[in-house]
Amino acid sequence: MINSAIDKFTLIKDSIPLVQAIEYYGLHPIKRGRYHWIKCPFHNDKNPSLAIYEESFYCFGCGAHGDVIDFVARYFNLEPLEAVYRLAEDFNVPLPEERRLTKEEKKKIQQRIRQKQEEDKLYNDFLKAVDETYDYLCELNHLYTKIKQAISEPKDMELSEFVEACHEQDLINYWLDLLLEGNIQDKLFVVEEVKQWKLSKKL
Ligand SMILES: [Zn+2]
Known part of the structure; x- marks a missing residue:
């Protein structure tokens, strides 16, 4: 059980480029130098101060950081595993031992997204x-x-x-x-x- 959860996390991180996910969820990364940047959605950011690296992000304004799962979890106020399911669904990544979300889980995710x-x-x-x-x-x-x-x-x-x-x-x-x-x-x-x-x- 624990192993399959870890596998899901790794699979998602390996399958979905962070910058692509950020774009998909409606933010607009701009390329400056080697990296992409966005206005940080986690603090009141006037100029883009969140740097998007290959597999991680870091905000020079508020210190928010993490990988694609952390970003989506925090952005939509989801648990990490819920973020994994959401990413899997949005990017059509088949998960190992795939199980469908229960109605209750889906409802909870929808509610949080609506709230956001x-x-x-x-x-x-x-x-x-x-x-x-x-x-x-x-x-x-x-x-x-x-x-x-x-x-x-x-x-x-x-x-x-x-x-x-x-x-x-x-x-x-x-x-x-x-x-x-x-x-x-x-x-x-x-x-x-x-x-x-x-x-x-x-x-
Ligand atoms: Zn920030």
């Missing part, structure tokens, strides 16, 4: 919201600069408008800083704040 896809979607929606909020605040910032220029010498009547423009612009710049430099929590906070702020201003 939902998480990816949530994260992508979040990134989109951050981009949109950032663009919106930049536009607004520009607008307030114009307003302030137009009222360069505020008379009494315009004074409150001028003060408000200054105040709003401080707030906008604070938000822009957080969107650029902040962590995920900060960005979430700004996206929500701006949403509320827009509502309160009826913008």
Whole structure:
């Protein structure tokens, strides 16, 4: 039993090139120098810092590493043996002493994959919201600069408008800083704040 499990692992590793598997699951390795690179799916990676070698990967950002089975297991949140079965199925590698997955096992794998896809979607929606909020605040910032220029010498009547423009612009710049430099929590906070702020201003 133990031997056949080891055989399965070796067989999968020998049959499926890592870079091919990574491509198959929707990531886009780019060739740079001797190796392929991708943006690491295991941390918030801005530039490709995960190197794909012949049979292993290593992320210079977060230290994630392993072989094709480790990659698929971690990427889809599967047990190593489940990753072996998944790879075997996706790449048509017949396993020794092949047995079909039970309904229960298949269901479990499907659930985890669905969960992973939902998480990816949530994260992508979040990134989109951050981009949109950032663009919106930049536009607004520009607008307030114009307003302030137009009222360069505020008379009494315009004074409150001028003060408000200054105040709003401080707030906008604070938000822009957080969107650029902040962590995920900060960005979430700004996206929500701006949403509320827009509502309160009826913008
Ligand atoms: Zn990483």
